[in-house]
Amino acid sequence: MHWLKHPVVVALGIAVVAVGFGKLIERLAAETYHPFLYAAYTLSFIAFFFYLRSLDARTAEVKREIDSLRKELRK
Amino acid sequence: MSAPLPNNTGAALLYSKGCATRFRNTFALDLAALLMLAYSLCRVFLTTPNEKMQGTVQRIFYYHVPFAWVALFAFFMVFIFSILYLARRREWMDAMAVSNAEVGVFFCTLVLITGPLWAKPVWGVYWDWDARLTSTFVLWLIYLGYMLLRAFVHDTHRRAVLSAAVGIFGFLDVPLVYFSIRLFNTQHPKPVIAGGEGSGLAPVMRNTLFICLIAITLFYVCLLVRRYRLERLRQEAETLWEEAGA
Numbered sequence: 563m564h565w566l567k568h569p570v571v572v573a574l575g576i577a578v579v580a581v582g583f584g585k586l587i588e589r590l591a592a593e594t595y596h597p598f599l600y601a602a603y604t605l606s607f608i609a610f611f612f613y614l615r616s617l618d619a620r621t622a623e624v625k626r627e628i629d630s631l632r633k634e635l636r637k
Numbered sequence: 638m639s640a641p642l643p644n645n646t647g648a649a650l651l652y653s654k655g656c657a658t659r660f661r662n663t664f665a666l667d668l669a670a671l672l673m674l675a676y677s678l679c680r681v682f683l684t685t686p687n688e689k690m691q692g693t694v695q696r697i698f699y700y701h702v703p704f705a706w707v708a709l710f711a712f713f714m715v716f717i718f719s720i721l722y723l724a725r726r727r728e729w730m731d732a733m734a735v736s737n738a739e740v741g742v743f744f745c746t747l748v749l750i751t752g753p754l755w756a757k758p759v760w761g762v763y764w765d766w767d768a769r770l771t772s773t774f775v776l777w778l779i780y781l782g783y784m785l786l787r788a789f790v791h792d793t794h795r796r797a798v799l800s801a802a803v804g805i806f807g808f809l810d811v812p813l814v815y816f817s818i819r820l821f822n823t824q825h826p827k828p829v830i831a832g833g834e835g836s837g838l839a840p841v842m843r844n845t846l847f848i849c850l851i852a853i854t855l856f857y858v859c860l861l862v863r864r865y866r867l868e869r870l871r872q873e874a875e876t877l878w879e880e881a882g883a
Contacts, residue, residue, distance in 0.1 A: 587682045595682075596694040602754040603678070606700055606747055610856065613743055617863040624870040631877040 573608050580604040663862060670859045673852035677845075685845045697755040699845055703853035704747045705773075711741030711857065712780065712811050719804030722797060731797040732868035734804050738783050740860045744853075745777045760824060768817040769825035776814055779807040793875055 565571060584600050681699045688695035718734035721727075752770070753763035764770065783803045790796040818825055829838050830846075838846065 591683055593687075593693065595696075596692065596758060598754045598758055599694050599696055602697045602751045603681075603700065605750055605754075606704075609743070609747060609750075613860065614863070617860065617867060621863065621867045621870060624867060624874055628870060628874050628877060631874065631881060635877065635881060 569612065572611070576608050576611060577604055580607065663859070666855070666859055666862065670852065670855040673848070673855050677849045677852040680845045680848050685841055686839075688842075691759050694755060694758045697751055699849045700853065701748060701751040701755060702846060703850040704744045704751065706850060707853050707857045708741050708744035708748060709811055709815065711737045711744065711861075712776070712808060715741065715780075715783075715804040716808035716811075719801035722801045723805075728797075728872050729869065731801070732865055732872060734801065735787060736861055736864040736868050738780050738800075738804065739864055740857060742777065742780045742784065743860070744857065745773070745780065748773060749777060765824040767823040767825055768821040769814065769823050772810060772814045772817050776807075776810045779803075779810055783807060793872075 580600060580603065584595065588594055677699070681696050685696070685699070687693055688698075714737040715734050718730045718737065722730040722734060752773075756765070757763050783800055786803060787796055787800050790799060817823065818827055827836060829836050830843075837843075
């Protein structure tokens with residue numbers, strides 16, 4: 563199931579959720595919105611997600627590096 | 638530099654407790670940002686009326702403008718912490734400067750994505766080289782240069798001093814971005830907040846804008862906390878590398 567974590571799959575997942583959310587909102591607001599409006603908000607939230615993920619991944623990597631350095635220094 | 642942890646249960650418990658406390662604090666902040674973002678989306682799409690001239694696409698404004706405000710604020714923070722670093726030479730000030738620069742570039746990128754998506758249906762083109770758009774693009778390039786500089790200079794102190802200099806001089810473009818629509822005739826609209834006579838927003842639109850600004854600012858703080866923590870860990874790793882090499 564590693565393919566589920568692939569960035570393209572995640573981005574498509576967010577886009578599909580955004581379209582579903584958009585359709586729900588259109589029904590609630592009884593109005594049709596411009597596609598570029600959806601594009602702007604969907605791209606913003608995809609960027610939020612990937613930047614947060616990149617920060618967490620980089621932090622985990624540096625933590626691992628620190629742990630291995632400490633082990634080496636203790637020897 | 639923090640000393641290696643003694644290998645006993647007490648210290649390990651203390652360390653894990655510290656991590657857990659930090660996690661809880663971040664969790665509260667993340668939750669607040671998430672709830673505000675959800676509320677802001679409901680305001681944007683459900684309760685705020687359409688703008689008469691531009692129709693539904695004008696709703697991009699409610700995130701585009703806060704992205705720009707937060708990006709400019711982050712670059713202002715780079716300027717402040719760069720000056721402080723040159724005056725006091727504390728590592729955490731350099732970490733704050735670089736964290737703000739990266740988060741600022743992130744929000745500036747979003748401004749440069751959402752802006753053209755708004756421009757195309759309204760102006761008929763994605764981009765126009767007017768004073769506001771060009772100065773914003775230059776601002777983005779300046780802080781990308783700041784990030785590149787940090788990637789290519791390996792000496793810690795030299796890197797911090799050079800990037801502080803770029804952080805201070807790069808900020809000169811921020812007032813230019815802010816005043817460009819006041820000083821020049823631009824394709825970009827004139828300011829609607831603090832824009833003088835004839836400017837302004839309907840109260841419901843203004844309230845939505847401020848709710849979005851609070852949501853995006855909270856999200857900026859979430860990102861900044863994470864990025865700052867990462868930079869402090871990197872500084873710690875660099876000190877350990879120096880120690881291992883000595």
